[in-house]
Amino acid sequence: MLALTLGMAAFIVLHLVPGTALRDRLSGAMGEPLYKGLFTLLSAAALVLVVWGKGQASYHSVWVPPVWTRHLAPLLMLASCYLMVTYLLGGKLKGLTPNPMLWSVVIWALAHLLANGDLASLVLFGGFIGYSLLAIWRSRSQRRNDYSGRHELLVAVVALALYVAFLLAHPYLFGVAVMGR
Template sequence: MVELALGLLLFFLPHLMVGQAPMVRLRQRLGAKGYRGVFSLVVLLGLVLIVVGMGRVDDVRLYQPPAWSQHLAPLLMLLACYLLLLSQLGGAISRQTAHPMSLAVLLWALAHLGANGGLSGTLLFATFALYSLLAIWRQYLRGVRPRLRPGRLGRHHEIWLALFTLALFLSLLLLHPHLFGGRSLV
């Protein structure tokens, strides 16, 4: 559990500190490339510790998820896949939200919080959900508002976006037990 907690701290603390005085001074000292390198290394170390921590923890059951959450999780994941791709590729619905990446992570976390119930999963997914909400709030305070992000996939962008979303969702659905553990949904 120590590795998981330390990994979450190393993963999220640099993200939370972006734009704060210590990070601005560090960027001035190291330059843009050096700063990005150090930032990336710390976050990557955090990610490695999260993976190692999740693999080593003796999971204690905190709660029994309701049966309906097993059916809601795939729907939330489909929406998360769409928002994730939208954040990278643009599209018409970007007029409705300025935070597609943060919303994707929030839906991913909520889907897994609702479908799991173990201590390590709850710690992991609750931390991601909380960070996503905080990121949305911080962007709102900075004045980030919805705007059209033109699609990058050409003439039939929205159709391609839907097809890529479906492909990503089905890939995650089929590979989830092999990559991340858990039971198969198909």
């Protein structure tokens, strides 16, 4: 549990630096390419620590998720995929928020919190919800992208393909079948 907690803390702290004076000072002192390389390396190391820590964490039940949450989580994941693809390809929703990716992460994490009641999941998914909501709050004054939405059908098809790929790969990647539990 310690590795998971340290990894989440490191990941969150690192991702709170961009958009601050500290980022500007660091980038100015070491140069933009070195700053970006170091940021990427440290972020990847934190993410590896998170994944390894989650895999090593022992199960401590915090609550027992109601059965209906197992059915709601996949539906929320479809919305999460749609928002992520909107962020990547553009779409009507991109004009509603400065960063649909952060909302995608919130919904992804919420879906997993609804379906998992253990302490490690609370640290992992709760941490991502907390970070994403803070980042959304910090970015609330950013100029929104006025995307025309001409490719909305493409966004929907790609999001559905991504969703189906995650459903099929989930048992192999994480050892948990999403459907038919």
